[in-house]
Amino acid sequence: MKNIxxxxxxxxxxPEAVWDYLTKSELLAQWLMPNDFQPIAGxxxxxxxxxxxxxxFDGIVYCKVLEIEPxxxxxxxxxxxxxxxxxxLDTIVEWTLTPKDxxxxxxxxxxxxxxxxLSIFSIMxxxxxxxxxxxxxxxxxxxxxx
Amino acid sequence: xxxxxxxxxxxxxxxxxxxxxxxxSKESMTINALAENFDxxxxxxxxxxxxxxxxxxxxxxxxxxxxHCTLKQDGFNELQDFINYFDKFxxxxxxxLETLLNNKAKSK
Numbered sequence: 658m659k660n661i662x663x664x665x666x667x668x669x670x671x672p673e674a675v676w677d678y679l680t681k682s683e684l685l686a687q688w689l690m691p692n693d694f695q696p697i698a699g700x701x702x703x704x705x706x707x708x709x710x711x712x713x714f715d716g717i718v719y720c721k722v723l724e725i726e727p728x729x730x731x732x733x734x735x736x737x738x739x740x741x742x743x744x745x746l747d748t749i750v751e752w753t754l755t756p757k758d759x760x761x762x763x764x765x766x767x768x769x770x771x772x773x774x775l776s777i778f779s780i781m782x783x784x785x786x787x788x789x790x791x792x793x794x795x796x797x798x799x800x801x802x803x
Numbered sequence: 804x805x806x807x808x809x810x811x812x813x814x815x816x817x818x819x820x821x822x823x824x825x826x827x828s829k830e831s832m833t834i835n836a837l838a839e840n841f842d843x844x845x846x847x848x849x850x851x852x853x854x855x856x857x858x859x860x861x862x863x864x865x866x867x868x869x870x871h872c873t874l875k876q877d878g879f880n881e882l883q884d885f886i887n888y889f890d891k892f893x894x895x896x897x898x899x900l901e902t903l904l905n906n907k908a909k910s911k
Contacts, residue, residue: 662890666897670904678900688899712885713810745812765893770812770886 662767672728672754672761679731679752690718698725702733713739714746729754735767746770811881814858819843820851824860827874834870 668675678684680696690704700722708716714737724732730753737746748769755762815821823837838848852872855861859877863870 660886662886662893664890664893664897666901668901668904670908674904674907675900678903684903688903689896712888745810745816763897765897767889767893770889 660768660770662765664765665762666765667757667760667762669760672756675754675761675763676728676731694720694722696722696725696727696731698722710739715740717741719744720750723749724751808857809854811858811860811878812885814854814860814878815882817851820855823851823855824874827861827872831864831871831873834872837872 678688680694682692682694685692685694690706692702692704694700694702702720702722704718704720706716706718708714717737719736720733722731722733724730730751732749732751735746735748735750736744738744748767751764751766751768753764753766755764815824819841822840826832826837826840834845834849834852837852838845841848852861852863852870855872855878856863859881860874860879861872862875863872865871
């Protein structure tokens with residue numbers, strides 16, 4: 658199980674063109690979500706979308722521009738929760754643009770899905786789970802036999 | 804005793820509960836045996852057990868007078884589902900960006 662999301666996609670367009678769609682509020686809203694983004698380091702902005710109660714999300718993503726390198730790199734925090742002041746999603750979104758064969762390679766990294774000790778996830782491999790099921794079966798058999 | 808149902812991320816956010824899961828990953832344990840590993844009271848341990856149970860991280864089997872806790876997959880699946888949701892979210896958005904860029908180029 659992983660706790661970072663990565664996507665690499667190649668566009669037949671210049672880094673400048675792609676950068677526009679990452680940093681101009683009206684253009685960003687067309688493909689991502691309505692926002693009040695400004696391409697300024699330290700700028701705090703929001704994305705607004707429909708609430709998702711199933712994910713304890715009130716529909717507002719709280720962000721802050723952490724790093725900005727025109728046409729190359731854009732990093733912002735991405736935080737959300739059930740209501741203002743309560744944050745249960747504290748992540749970072751990082752965009753990297755690389756010119757490639759006349760187009761742009763866009764790398765998205767979304768990281769920070771809970772600072773969970775990765776050892777927890779290494780616990781849940783198939784072999785171990787099989788052992789646990791066997792124990793549960795033994796316990797159930799033992800219980801039934803009483 | 805009313806125990807709240809927390810989402811999977813809230814459940815694993817607590818260090819005591821993470822340690823309980825690590826203990827249970829090695830073997831099933833009774834609540835009493837679990838409690839021996841912590842300074843907190845037995846009711847406090849029971850509360851954590853109930854929280855983990857409600858979120859699908861453990862199953863509980865009563866054998867005689869003992870409650871046996873066994874770690875299970877469901878809670879962990881919910882964690883994975885959440886991340887998968889975001890994974891699909893971004894894949895969709897990046898595709899949408901591609902369409903916009905292509906349309907913009909065509910309209911020039």
